[in-house]
Amino acid sequence: MLDGTGSMGVFKDIKNLLIGMRITGKHLGRHAITLQYPEQKWTMPERSRGVVVLLSDKETGELNCTSCMLCMRACPTAAIEIDAPRGEDKKRTLKVFNVDNALCCYCGLCEEACNFSALKMATMYEYSTPNKGDLFWDMKKLQEAGRDVPYEDKRKKKKAKPVEAAPINEATPVKEDTKTDSPPPDDKASDTAGKEDEG
Amino acid sequence: MIWPIASAELLPLFSYLYELLESTGLPQPWLAVVVYTFLAALVFGVLSLLALFLVWWERKIAAHIQQRFGPMRHGWHGWYQTIMDAVKLLQKEDIRVATRDKTVFFWAPVVCFVAAFLAYVTIPFGEGLIVADLNIGILYIMAVTTFTVISLLMAGWGSNNKYALLGGMRSAAQVVSYEVPMVASILVVVLFVGSLSMVDIVQAQAGGIWNWYIFRLPYGPIAFCTYIIAATAEANRTPFDIPEAEQELVAGFNVEYSGMKFAMFFLAEFVNAFTVSAIAVILFFGGWHGALLPSWMWFLGKTFGIVLLLMLFRWTYPRLRVDQLMEFSWKFLVPVTFANIIIAAWFKYAGWYW
C-alpha cells in the first residue's frame, strides 16, 4: 500500500507489519537483560584491564617493583613516572612511582613488560572523579589499591630471604608508611625485556 | 452558551456544589464561573496526572520491549519518576533564543497545551462523568484538537531556527492531510448513530460486546484501522512523527524550547495520544460500557489498551518520509475511507441494521 502496489500488496504489507508487532510483543513479556548498575554488577573477567595497581609481596607486604623502568619505557602515553635513583652500591631505590590515570590508555603494555609481577591492570574500574587531579595516583595509593588484587607471581622463587632484609634499612621511606620500599633490585631485569608474552 | 447552566448537566459532585452556592445567593454569572473553574481545575489535574502516568508507562513499555528496565529509581518501578522529571523541568532555566519572535515563541506551548486539554470538555470518562454533553461533541473535538497544528507552526516560526521551521511546516502539512481520513472514519459511526453527541454514541453501543461498533458494523474494522492510522499521525507518533523526527530534524519544532515550555509540548503530546485513543474507544469499543466494574474503569482500561497499541507501533516501526506520508494519506487512506463512507451510507439507506 505504501509503494503503490496493487490490492494484494496491502494484505502482504499488513501481514509483514503484524510480524514486526509480534516480535516486539514477544519481547514485551521477557525479562530485562540489563543490570541495575550501582546495586548489581557484572563480575569482571580475570583478564579485564582496569586501573593500574602496584602489587605487593603476599608474605612480606612489600612492593614487588624492582625499579627496572621497563613499564615506563613500554608506556605509549608516558602515564607512568618512576624515579629510582641509584644508591652508592649502584642499586636502585624506588622513590616515586606515579600513574596519571588521565593519560593512561589502558593498553596493558606495562603489565606485559613487567617480569616481576610488580604491577597489574586490576579489574577495578570505578574510580571516576569530578576532580581531574584525583586521577593522579602516587605510589602509596597504587599500593593500597593493589593490596588485595590476586595475581600470579612471575618472579623466580629462588630468592634468599636474609639478603632481602639488608637493603630495606638503608632505604628512606618517602612517608611514614612503613612498606613503600622495594625488594632488592634485580639487575637482570633489563635483560629479560624481550619476553613479554606470558602464555 | 456558558450560563445559565442547569445543575442536571453537571456531575453529581458539582451539582451539589452548584446548589450549595446557589443557596448562598451568589448571582448567576459568578456562580457559573466558580463552578466551571472547579471543573476545569479537576479536568486539568486529572489529565496532567494521566499524561505523567502515560509518559512513565511509555518508558516502561519501551524498556520492556527492548529488554531493559526503564525507570527504576523513584518508588516501585520508578512510578513517580515522571513527576520528578516535571519538577526538574519546572526548575530549569528557560532558555530563550535572542532572535526569536517573542510573542509567538511564548504563546506556542500555551496554545498547544490548552488545545490538548480543550478536547476533554466532551469526553465522557464514565456514565455521567462528562463536563458538558455538547450535541456537536465529536465535531467540537475535531475542531479543537486541530489547534495543536497552529501551535506547532507557531513554535516552528517563533524559534527562528531552520530545523524548527521545517518541523512546523511538516506538521502543518501532515495534520491537514490526516484530518480528512480521520474525520471520514469518524463519519462512518456518526452516520450510523445519527448524532454527534459523545454520550449518544456511547449509549447506542449499550448491551454487550457485539454491540460495539467495531464488531457490529461490517465496515467497522476498516473504519477503526483507518482511524487509528490517521490518529497516530494526528498525535505525531512514530511512524508518523516527522515533525519532530529527532534523527532528521534533531527535535523539530521544539528544538529551541527548554524547561517548562518543553514540558508543556511534551505533556500535550501525551494528552493528544490519550485523546485519540479515548475517541477510538468511544466510537468503536463501546465507551464506558462493560460488566461488573465501574464505568470509568472500563473506559480507562479500554483507552489504555489503545494507547498500548500506539506504543507498540512507535517502538516497532521505522518512520515514513514526508512525501510518502502525504502519498499514503491522499492516495490510500482518503480513497479507502471515502469508499467506506459510501458503503456505510448504502447500508444506512437500505436499512440493514444489525
Place this chain on the structure above:
Amino acid sequence: MPELRTEEFQINMGPHHPSTHGVCRLILTMDGEKIVKIEPVIGYLHRALEKICENRTYAQCIPVTDRFEYVTAMSCNQVFSMAAERLAGIEVPERAEYLRVIMLELNRIASHLIFYGVTAMDLGALTPFLYGLREREAIIDLFEMTCGQRLTYNYIRVGGVARDIPKEFIPKCHEALDTITEKMSDYEGLLNENPIWLVRTKGVGVMPAKLGIDYGVSGPVLRASGVDYDIRRDDPYSIYDKFDWKPSVRQNGDCFDRYLIRLDEIKQSIKIVKQALDGLPEGDIKAKVSPNFKPPAGEVYARVENSRGELGIYIQSDGGKKPLRVKMRGGSYCQLQALPYFGTDCFIADLVAIFATLDIILPEVDR
C-alpha cells in the same frame, strides 16, 4: 497577484546532530525539503594519529591504532601488525593466524550488528538498536575474556597475538554464534519485509558502481553496487584462503542492498569463525619479537577488508625503532567523499538513510 518567489537555504547538519554518527558536519543547501548540494566538513575529530604513531615504537603503535577505527579495532591492530611483519619479515605462527581470523570476523559481526541497530534507529525504529547491541554484547564479552578490553583491544600484535584464548572461550563463542544465528530471524522479521522500511530504503541513494570505484569506495558499500571485490579473497592475507566462504554481492546499490549485504556478511562471518574454531591448531601464539625491534629500511603497504571497506596502513621505515612515516587509509573517508555526488536530489530523511547505510564512522575519516 505577484509571482511567488522561493529561495534555497543552507542548513547545518552537524557537528552536533543525532544521525551524523559522531562529529561530521554537512552543509546542506536545501530547496524546501529537497537537498540540492552537500558539502561535508571534516576534521572535528582529528587527533593526528599518524603523527602519534611516528613518535612511538612499533609495539606502542598498536594501542594507537585501536583508536583509529574503534568499532572494528581488531582489524586496525591486524593491519598495522601485518605491515610491520612484512617490513621486518616476521613469520606468524599458525595458531596465531587462526586466532586473528576468529577475532577479526567476530569483530566484523559486532560492527555489522551496530550497523543494523544504528541504521534502524536513524530511520526511526528504535527497538532494533537494542536488539543489535544485545547480541554484540556477547561478542564483546568474548573479547574482554580474551584480551581484557571491550573496545580498544590491543590484542593482535606484531608477530602474533597478545594472549591465548581462555579455556571457556570456544564453547562460549559457539554459544554466541548460535544465538546470533537464531536472532537473525528477529532482525529480518523486524525490518526486511516491513513495508515502511522498504519504501524508506529501496531505490534510495543509489550509488553507481563507477562512481564508487572512481572515489575509492570499497567494502560492503561497493559490493552492494555489484562490484565483486573483497580483499579477503582478492588479495588474501592471513589464512582466509583456507576457509569456505564467499563474498556477498548485491546489484542495486541502494540503501536496502547496502543494509542486506551487512546481514549477509554476518552469516558469512559466522561460517568463517565456526570453521576456524574447529580447525584451531595447537602451538605458539607469538613469534619472538623484541618490543623495540628495528625493521630494515623500506616501505610497505598492507591492507585488510574491514567492515567499512579497505583499511590500509602504509609504513615507511628508516631502520630505526620508530616508523618514519605512517599513513592510514580508511574506508569511511572515501565513502564520505563520494557522498556529495550521489546523495543530492533527495529528501533530508533520505540523506539520513544514505549516511547511515554508508556506515561512516568519523574517527576513521578524521584520524
